[in-house]
Amino acid sequence: MWGSGILKGLGITFKHLWERKITEQYPEERPKLYPRFRGRLMLNPEKCIVCGMCVKSCPNNVLSFTEARLKESKKKVLTSYTIDHQYCMFCNLCVEACPTNGLYFSHDFEWAAFKREDIKTVYEPDLTGLELLALEEGEKKSAEKEAEDKLLKGVNAMIAAIKKNPARALSKVVESEEEALKLSEILGDDESKIKKLAELMVSDKEKAAKVAKAFLIKGQKKEQEG
Amino acid sequence: MQLSDLVFYALAAFTIIAALGVVALPNIVHSALCLVLTFIGVAGIYFYLGADFIGLIQILAYAGAISVLMIFAVMLLLSRDVSESNPSHKKGKYLAALFSGLFAFLLALSIYSTSWDLTEGAEIVDSIGKIAYMLMGDYVIAFEAAAILLLAAVIGAVILARGEEKR
Amino acid sequence: MKGAETFFVDLARAIVNGLENMGMSALGAEIILLIIKFACIAGIVTVNIIILIWLERKISGFIQLRLGPNRLGPWGVFQTIADAIKLLTKEDIIPSQTDKIIFRTAPIVFIIISLMLYVVLPFGDGMAIVDLNLGVLYFISVGSLGTIALLMAGWGSNNKWSLLGAMRSVAQMISYEIPLVFSLLAVVMIAGSLNMSDIVNAQDKIWFVFLQPVAFITYFIAATAELNRGPFDMPEAEQELTAGAYTEYSGMRWALFFLAEYTNLFAVSALTAIMFFGGFKGPFLPSWLWLPIKAYIIMLVFFWLKWTLPRIRMDHLMAFSWKVLIPVTLANLVVTGCVLHFLK
Numbered sequence: 215m216w217g218s219g220i221l222k223g224l225g226i227t228f229k230h231l232w233e234r235k236i237t238e239q240y241p242e243e244r245p246k247l248y249p250r251f252r253g254r255l256m257l258n259p260e261k262c263i264v265c266g267m268c269v270k271s272c273p274n275n276v277l278s279f280t281e282a283r284l285k286e287s288k289k290k291v292l293t294s295y296t297i298d299h300q301y302c303m304f305c306n307l308c309v310e311a312c313p314t315n316g317l318y319f320s321h322d323f324e325w326a327a328f329k330r331e332d333i334k335t336v337y338e339p340d341l342t343g344l345e346l347l348a349l350e351e352g353e354k355k356s357a358e359k360e361a362e363d364k365l366l367k368g369v370n371a372m373i374a375a376i377k378k379n380p381a382r383a384l385s386k387v388v389e390s391e392e393e394a395l396k397l398s399e400i401l402g403d404d405e406s407k408i409k410k411l412a413e414l415m416v417s418d419k420e421k422a423a424k425v426a427k428a429f430l431i432k433g434q435k436k437e438q439e440g
Numbered sequence: 441m442q443l444s445d446l447v448f449y450a451l452a453a454f455t456i457i458a459a460l461g462v463v464a465l466p467n468i469v470h471s472a473l474c475l476v477l478t479f480i481g482v483a484g485i486y487f488y489l490g491a492d493f494i495g496l497i498q499i500l501a502y503a504g505a506i507s508v509l510m511i512f513a514v515m516l517l518l519s520r521d522v523s524e525s526n527p528s529h530k531k532g533k534y535l536a537a538l539f540s541g542l543f544a545f546l547l548a549l550s551i552y553s554t555s556w557d558l559t560e561g562a563e564i565v566d567s568i569g570k571i572a573y574m575l576m577g578d579y580v581i582a583f584e585a586a587a588i589l590l591l592a593a594v595i596g597a598v599i600l601a602r603g604e605e606k607r
Numbered sequence: 608m609k610g611a612e613t614f615f616v617d618l619a620r621a622i623v624n625g626l627e628n629m630g631m632s633a634l635g636a637e638i639i640l641l642i643i644k645f646a647c648i649a650g651i652v653t654v655n656i657i658i659l660i661w662l663e664r665k666i667s668g669f670i671q672l673r674l675g676p677n678r679l680g681p682w683g684v685f686q687t688i689a690d691a692i693k694l695l696t697k698e699d700i701i702p703s704q705t706d707k708i709i710f711r712t713a714p715i716v717f718i719i720i721s722l723m724l725y726v727v728l729p730f731g732d733g734m735a736i737v738d739l740n741l742g743v744l745y746f747i748s749v750g751s752l753g754t755i756a757l758l759m760a761g762w763g764s765n766n767k768w769s770l771l772g773a774m775r776s777v778a779q780m781i782s783y784e785i786p787l788v789f790s791l792l793a794v795v796m797i798a799g800s801l802n803m804s805d806i807v808n809a810q811d812k813i814w815f816v817f818l819q820p821v822a823f824i825t826y827f828i829a830a831t832a833e834l835n836r837g838p839f840d841m842p843e844a845e846q847e848l849t850a851g852a853y854t855e856y857s858g859m860r861w862a863l864f865f866l867a868e869y870t871n872l873f874a875v876s877a878l879t880a881i882m883f884f885g886g887f888k889g890p891f892l893p894s895w896l897w898l899p900i901k902a903y904i905i906m907l908v909f910f911w912l913k914w915t916l917p918r919i920r921m922d923h924l925m926a927f928s929w930k931v932l933i934p935v936t937l938a939n940l941v942v943t944g945c946v947l948h949f950l951k
């Protein structure tokens with residue numbers, strides 16, 4: 215009352231006027247960081263045993279790597295390791311997952327970069343003098359893809375065949391030609407059923423036969439009821 | 441022509457041009473601002489005549505307060521386009537010319553019929569003291585009457601602003 | 608000491624004498640001296656403001672436990688100069704929907720009015736530019752014209768924030784002018800003169816702040832409101848009105864407003880020193896140093912208040928003026944008048 219609050223406030227600001235300032239003059243004066251501060255995620259490539267645990271533990275797909283085997287000892291070695299920091303949320307899961315403590319959070323917090331690509335860190339360990347096994351990760355992948363493509367081609371061909379001449383195409387999974395015709399009647403224009411059957415006929419003939427039988431039985435039941 | 445005459449003509453021209461602006465400008469806010477200039481010009485004429493106290497009061501009360509209140513009211517009450525807020529009324533222009541001519545004639549008549557007592561080089565030193573003695577001496581009744589009028593106006597304003605009390 | 612005391616007065620006389628010896632008429636010499644005096648005022652004001660803005664930023668920083676400007680020069684003293692250069696070289700933006708004439712003239716009117724205030728201030732013994740008999744009245748009446756400049760800025764900008772800010776500042780300035788004048792009137796009654804030099808000389812024995820403590824407090828509050836400074840900075844309340852009447856201004860026009868605000872601040876502080884703290888009177892130092900020293904101390908108090916108190920609400924602001932300050936100042940006037948009457 216009567217301005218005592220104002221005087222109290224003035225007293226506080228007057229005291230502040232002479233107190234030590236809390237401003238940190240950043241570029242000259244470095245901030246004090248505590249040991250568990252999570253700065254930029256770093257890898258010690260020498261400690262890496264290429265187990266892939268970090269990649270599996272990461273919720274944001276920040277981490278990725280390529281590997282190779284040594285020709286003599288068949289031991290896995292790291293050929294490159296990429297940390298895409300822009301997706302990292304500093305959850306610490308990869309650091310916890312790493313069995314050799316090769317991943318760690320550094321105290322580097324100055325992230326500014328001119329390009330998006332610059333936010334990535336790529337480690338490429340020096341592998342000169344080491345003989346590597348020929349099969350690289352990339353080749354393996356392309357082989358798998360080829361097989362997949364082949365399968366898809368076969369399925370498409372089979373669907374075409376079923377549509378064109380169902381009796382002949384379906385006779386491979388059923389016992390008689392009559393049954394084949396019946397089956398083609400049941401399947402009718404149902405694309406999804408045809409596709410399913412065609413897939414099985416290409417990959418697993420026994421299973422295809424079973425499924426065909428099941429279709430037939432179902433069709434017969436329906437006929438009796440109708 | 442003396443230098444002091446030149447000052448008077450400059451002040452008079454300034455005042456008249458500003459006053460014409462008040463009447464002629466299509467934007468009423470511009471008119472109101474011109475009114476401020478007119479008041480300042482009139483205050484300058486007061487200074488020129490040696491009535492420094494009156495001149496300052498002219499600036500304080502008219503240019504500083506009353507015109508501001510006028511601009512305030514204009515701004516708050518303006519609802520249509522500002523650029524044509526002060527239209528010139530052509531309807532009664534002959535009537536207006538007649539009345540203003542009559543007024544100017546009466547003014548000129550009164551000016552010429554008055555005998556002006558000229559005192560050469562008399563400088564008023566303590567104008568405010570003289571005004572004070574006059575207001576509190578010879579003209580005290582008029583002064584107090586004006587004060588009561590203003591008091592009544594203030595009370596009226598307060599009552600109007602408060603509105604009717606509910607019972 | 609004697610030479611220092613009358614240094615500027617002697618200098619002015621020497622200039623006039625020199626011009627007259629060169630064959631100029633007395634009137635011409637006086638006019639040239641007057642022009643020199645005005646130029647000096649403009650220079651002093653500009654330099655002063657560079658210091659003032661730096662000081663305010665520094666003090667506001669210190670009060671908030673920050674360092675304030677500290678990059679340019681020692682303790683950041685060149686910060687304001689850098690800011691001024693930036694503002695001078697900035698593009699002059701005039702929004703398309705503004706009232707162009709009013710928008711352009713408003714800052715000029717504002718700065719002219721605030722510079723006009725300096726004409727009557729006695730900076731030292733016999734050092735007022737024009738030693739007007741009605742100095743105090745002149746100061747108040749010219750100061751009251753500032754509202755028009757603000758109103759012009761607010762209206763000319765054609766922006767709701769600007770207009771609201773201008774309306775607020777005008778309402779505030781008109782309301783607080785009354786207690787301001789009444790508090791100064793009490794001092795004038797004691798001094799028996801409206802001449803500022805006379806008022807200073809009347810404080811030979813005792814400062815009026817001791818004779819009129821109530822008037823001083825009410826005057827100080829009203830002056831803070833007149834200057835639109837915190838805690839009465841409603842017209843520029845950043846959080847609600849962006850920058851009040853100055854919202855649409857940028858570059859040099861904005862800088863002129865800023866300059867004028869600080870010019871007013873120094874003028875009002877000097878007036879406070881003159882009316883209540885003995886003006887240029889003081890021991891040891893020459894008289895023309897005492898007034899700036901006192902004015903600067905008063906300005907520090909203004910800064911201190913601004914950076915301590917939160918902004919007052921608009922209706923409280925008006926209510927405080929009309930319901931508290933005006934009755935108090937009126938009562939003070941009556942008491943002062945009675946005491947003066949019985950002392951005679």
